[in-house]
Amino acid sequence: MLDKKRHTLTFDRIAEEKQQAVIDAAVKEFAANGFKAANINTIAEQAGISVGSMYSYFPSKEALFLTVIDRGGRILQKALKEVVEYPGDIFDKYEQMLRVSISYAKAYPFMNQIYLELSTEGLSHLAAELTMKVEKMTVTTYETLLAEAEASGVIKSSTHRQVLAFCLDNIAMMIQFSHASNYYKERMQLFLPDDKVLDEQEMIDALLQILRFGIDTRTP
Amino acid sequence: MLDKKRHTLTFDRIAEEKQQAVIDAAVKEFAANGFKAANINTIAEQAGISVGSMYSYFPSKEALFLTVIDRGGRILQKALKEVVEYPGDIFDKYEQMLRVSISYAKAYPFMNQIYLELSTEGLSHLAAELTMKVEKMTVTTYETLLAEAEASGVIKSSTHRQVLAFCLDNIAMMIQFSHASNYYKERMQLFLPDDKVLDEQEMIDALLQILRFGIDTRTP
Amino acid sequence: MLDKKRHTLTFDRIAEEKQQAVIDAAVKEFAANGFKAANINTIAEQAGISVGSMYSYFPSKEALFLTVIDRGGRILQKALKEVVEYPGDIFDKYEQMLRVSISYAKAYPFMNQIYLELSTEGLSHLAAELTMKVEKMTVTTYETLLAEAEASGVIKSSTHRQVLAFCLDNIAMMIQFSHASNYYKERMQLFLPDDKVLDEQEMIDALLQILRFGIDTRTP
Amino acid sequence: MLDKKRHTLTFDRIAEEKQQAVIDAAVKEFAANGFKAANINTIAEQAGISVGSMYSYFPSKEALFLTVIDRGGRILQKALKEVVEYPGDIFDKYEQMLRVSISYAKAYPFMNQIYLELSTEGLSHLAAELTMKVEKMTVTTYETLLAEAEASGVIKSSTHRQVLAFCLDNIAMMIQFSHASNYYKERMQLFLPDDKVLDEQEMIDALLQILRFGIDTRTP
DNA sequence: CATGAATGAGTCTTCATTCAT
DNA sequence: AATGAATGAAGACTCATTCAT
Numbered sequence: 001m002l003d004k005k006r007h008t009l010t011f012d013r014i015a016e017e018k019q020q021a022v023i024d025a026a027v028k029e030f031a032a033n034g035f036k037a038a039n040i041n042t043i044a045e046q047a048g049i050s051v052g053s054m055y056s057y058f059p060s061k062e063a064l065f066l067t068v069i070d071r072g073g074r075i076l077q078k079a080l081k082e083v084v085e086y087p088g089d090i091f092d093k094y095e096q097m098l099r100v101s102i103s104y105a106k107a108y109p110f111m112n113q114i115y116l117e118l119s120t121e122g123l124s125h126l127a128a129e130l131t132m133k134v135e136k137m138t139v140t141t142y143e144t145l146l147a148e149a150e151a152s153g154v155i156k157s158s159t160h161r162q163v164l165a166f167c168l169d170n171i172a173m174m175i176q177f178s179h180a181s182n183y184y185k186e187r188m189q190l191f192l193p194d195d196k197v198l199d200e201q202e203m204i205d206a207l208l209q210i211l212r213f214g215i216d217t218r219t220p
Numbered sequence: 221m222l223d224k225k226r227h228t229l230t231f232d233r234i235a236e237e238k239q240q241a242v243i244d245a246a247v248k249e250f251a252a253n254g255f256k257a258a259n260i261n262t263i264a265e266q267a268g269i270s271v272g273s274m275y276s277y278f279p280s281k282e283a284l285f286l287t288v289i290d291r292g293g294r295i296l297q298k299a300l301k302e303v304v305e306y307p308g309d310i311f312d313k314y315e316q317m318l319r320v321s322i323s324y325a326k327a328y329p330f331m332n333q334i335y336l337e338l339s340t341e342g343l344s345h346l347a348a349e350l351t352m353k354v355e356k357m358t359v360t361t362y363e364t365l366l367a368e369a370e371a372s373g374v375i376k377s378s379t380h381r382q383v384l385a386f387c388l389d390n391i392a393m394m395i396q397f398s399h400a401s402n403y404y405k406e407r408m409q410l411f412l413p414d415d416k417v418l419d420e421q422e423m424i425d426a427l428l429q430i431l432r433f434g435i436d437t438r439t440p
Numbered sequence: 441m442l443d444k445k446r447h448t449l450t451f452d453r454i455a456e457e458k459q460q461a462v463i464d465a466a467v468k469e470f471a472a473n474g475f476k477a478a479n480i481n482t483i484a485e486q487a488g489i490s491v492g493s494m495y496s497y498f499p500s501k502e503a504l505f506l507t508v509i510d511r512g513g514r515i516l517q518k519a520l521k522e523v524v525e526y527p528g529d530i531f532d533k534y535e536q537m538l539r540v541s542i543s544y545a546k547a548y549p550f551m552n553q554i555y556l557e558l559s560t561e562g563l564s565h566l567a568a569e570l571t572m573k574v575e576k577m578t579v580t581t582y583e584t585l586l587a588e589a590e591a592s593g594v595i596k597s598s599t600h601r602q603v604l605a606f607c608l609d610n611i612a613m614m615i616q617f618s619h620a621s622n623y624y625k626e627r628m629q630l631f632l633p634d635d636k637v638l639d640e641q642e643m644i645d646a647l648l649q650i651l652r653f654g655i656d657t658r659t660p
Numbered sequence: 661m662l663d664k665k666r667h668t669l670t671f672d673r674i675a676e677e678k679q680q681a682v683i684d685a686a687v688k689e690f691a692a693n694g695f696k697a698a699n700i701n702t703i704a705e706q707a708g709i710s711v712g713s714m715y716s717y718f719p720s721k722e723a724l725f726l727t728v729i730d731r732g733g734r735i736l737q738k739a740l741k742e743v744v745e746y747p748g749d750i751f752d753k754y755e756q757m758l759r760v761s762i763s764y765a766k767a768y769p770f771m772n773q774i775y776l777e778l779s780t781e782g783l784s785h786l787a788a789e790l791t792m793k794v795e796k797m798t799v800t801t802y803e804t805l806l807a808e809a810e811a812s813g814v815i816k817s818s819t820h821r822q823v824l825a826f827c828l829d830n831i832a833m834m835i836q837f838s839h840a841s842n843y844y845k846e847r848m849q850l851f852l853p854d855d856k857v858l859d860e861q862e863m864i865d866a867l868l869q870i871l872r873f874g875i876d877t878r879t880p
Numbered sequence: 881c882a883t884g885a886a887t888g889a890g891t892c893t894t895c896a897t898t899c900a901t
Numbered sequence: 902a903a904t905g906a907a908t909g910a911a912g913a914c915t916c917a918t919t920c921a922t
Contacts, residue, residue: 010906116339120251183352191389215375575850594876596875630792699896
């Protein structure tokens with residue numbers, strides 16, 4: 001199932017910085033052009049190594065791609081764990097989730113775009129399984145958090161919990177996209193007042209406000 | 221600005237069905253492989269015409285792509301207008317927005333994936349401007365609706381209106397993606413109970429419930 | 441079994457001379473360098489067409505090779521039929537076989553070398569089946585001829601018929617190689633008197649003499 | 661003339677077994693893929709040494725190849741000497757020649773395939789000279805044997821001696837090929853009865869029978 | 881106008897050879 | 902001497918685009 005080829009032992013052995021240079025170049029290229037249109041020669045050049053070396057690190061373009069996705073997945077996992085362990089109630093934790101999403105998007109903007117592209121039919125055969133594993137972890141995390149929250153009486157029991165989890169993740173994802181890709185960044189700007197740039201915390205507060213108390217005037 | 225090449229006059233003159241066949245084939249190919257990896261020869265074959273004809277209809281691959289995006293944009297506009305004109309208050313209209321998003325996603329799943337891919341840096345130079353125009357219309361629509369809603373006292377004035385608009389559109393987009401691409405469809409399934417398939421209306425109701433009254437137990 | 445890819449319909453449709461130019465160039469290149477070391481770009485150049493055309497005629501290098509082998513096989517078959525239908529007894533027919541072998545070797549020297557190379561392990565997976573089919577026809581032909589010869593009392597019944605058939609074909613093959621490849625041509629010259637070049641008929645006569653009456657002095 | 665580069669002094673100095681491991685790996689690889697397609701890195705790996713060492717033993721791929729051919733030639737020479745010195749008349753010696761050919765083919769099957777490939781035009785510039793030297797020795801051997809045989813009245817003086825020598829060597833070569841390469845092995849099987857596997861001695865006897873007394877019924 | 885064969889620059893991948901350790 | 906990582910030229914194959922019919 002998950003035994004598709006990744007990087008070789010040689011790659012493991014080279015200097016950490018060179019590894020990072022290769023991954024960075026690859027992430028950037030894949031993000032900019034998608035899997036098929038990404039150019040291995042360009043990646044090698046950007047990473048400052050030869051094509052030959054590239055192929056001694058990764059048996060194929062596909063293997064390089066999978067390694068990249070793997071790395072991204074591992075970073076996401078770490079971020080997720082951070083959120084779960086954050087102290088406080090569900091609202092504190094979700095606030096933290098949004099903050100983490102934004103910093104992840106800013107730290108690894110290209111990684112994010114690759115995930116965006118993964119939804120493409122053409123790539124599903126390659127990495128769907130891999131990314132779906134990450135999604136599954138996310139789902140479980142939300143479920144745990146919401147179960148706890150409901151048990152401790154913090155959120156209404158009348159709420160459809162699955163839909164709520166879905167909704168929370170959707171918002172987090174779009175926030176993430178909006179801080180990673182130029183396209184979604186521009187789109188976000190269209191919504192926001194351009195005279196004063198809305199700062200992150202303000203947006204998070206406003207979002208949480210809507211989420212907690214709703215927008216209907218019949219609620220306080 | 222918007223004077224990039226599109227289809228030729230010849231394309232306008234050919235039979236409506238042939239036009240549609242070409243567009244359909246193109247949409248499918250672009251959705252499956254992205255712009256650069258899409259194959260013009262394959263599109264021609266799928267559309268049942270020759271490559272030569274293809275190039276008498278469109279001066280380049282880029283032109284074909286832009287025409288495709290254009291068509292998609294026009295369909296979206298129409299859908300948007302439908303929503304604005306839908307009778308009722310903001311909640312009725314937004315409910316309608318979600319319903320329209322879902323049916324659009326189902327009717328034009330591939331079109332949706334192309335929009336997903338557009339966020340890619342590599343394509344921004346091509347069509348960002350074009351799609352941003354559509355996004356702008358969406359923003360304006362939400363602003364109008366929310367201004368009206370607030371004026372008529374249906375929604376709390378304490379709500380951050382821009383963030384709310386952004387949030388509403390984010391949810392609508394993710395719902396749309398979740399009904400268009402297999403990847404997002406699968407992801408959605410991870411959130412939902414697999415014993416009984418949640419029907420669309422149920423999800424929409426649950427979403428609106430969260431939106432109107434929030435999830436905090438301190439609200440009724 | 442035999443459904444491996446060959447040339448495309450496009451190749452069938454182009455002018456006969458162009459087809460031949462392509463096949464000739466391919467045969468020459470494969471003969472000179474073997475399958476793996478043969479250069480498609482060189483073949484295209486030699487044939488006076490573009491690489492792109494090459495690939496519109498043959499889906500792969502392998503397909504081109506198989507087509508080449510096929511053509512060669514068909515020529516061999518025709519030659520074989522000629523021999524069977526040649527009037528006279530087994531000695532007349534075998535004499536004709538040797539003559540045909542030589543003229544085939546001279547007419548298609550490169551084709552012969554390809555067959556020589558086919559014995560290589562590395563190629564067996566490609567074309568062994570194909571060439572073995574031709575070999576099988578040869579075996580059957582010899583068997584028929586020898587059965588007839590024995591029935592009509594032309595050859596001794598004490599002769600081991602299978603070994604004889606094997607021996608006759610071996611000689612014919614070596615004769616063929618010796619007129620096709622430079623290496624075997626040189627080797628043959630080492631055996632023959634260099635003052636006067638032995639002409640074909642002389643060699644054939646001498647061979648038949650040995651075959652018919654043996655070399656032992658105890659036979660007349 | 662024969663001053664082409666071979667192995668270095670370093671190679672001479674390393675352990676006998678390591679030398680053999682290198683040669684064995686090289687022979688196998690060259691036999692399987694031909695000169696150009698053979699992979700030096702693979703040979704090194706198979707021999708259990710580093711590529712670097714490989715290049716300290718042989719200045720180039722060509723040098724390795726020539727060394728391989730050299731070694732094969734020397735083994736052949738030894739075999740040839742064995743035959744000449746074998747006691748008995750020409751028939752006893754030729755019988756021994758066939759036996760030696762078969763055991764050589766079985767002991768060094770890959771070496772044989774390399775010789776088969778040598779006939780290729782592309783390689784002639786490399787090793788033709790080398791192998792031709794061996795062939796020359798063979799020719800001389802046959803000539804000596806046949807001259808003796810005729811002098812001692814064992815073979816008919818009416819036989820064309822050069823053609824006979826050529827014929828004897830041709831048969832010996834094909835027998836050798838038929839025991840070395842899978843392709844020729846299969847071909848041989850097509851000729852032989854599959855119910856009972858013909859043993860070597862039987863085939864040799866049958867061959868000699870044909871050779872000595874011919875197949876024409878007009879001889880006893 | 882329609883066709884589809886032809887083109888060739890561009891891309892992935894391989895491998896003989898070098899060289900720092 | 903031995904190692905094996907690094908190099909880059911070469912070769913199989915793809916595809917946007919052109920153009921003769």
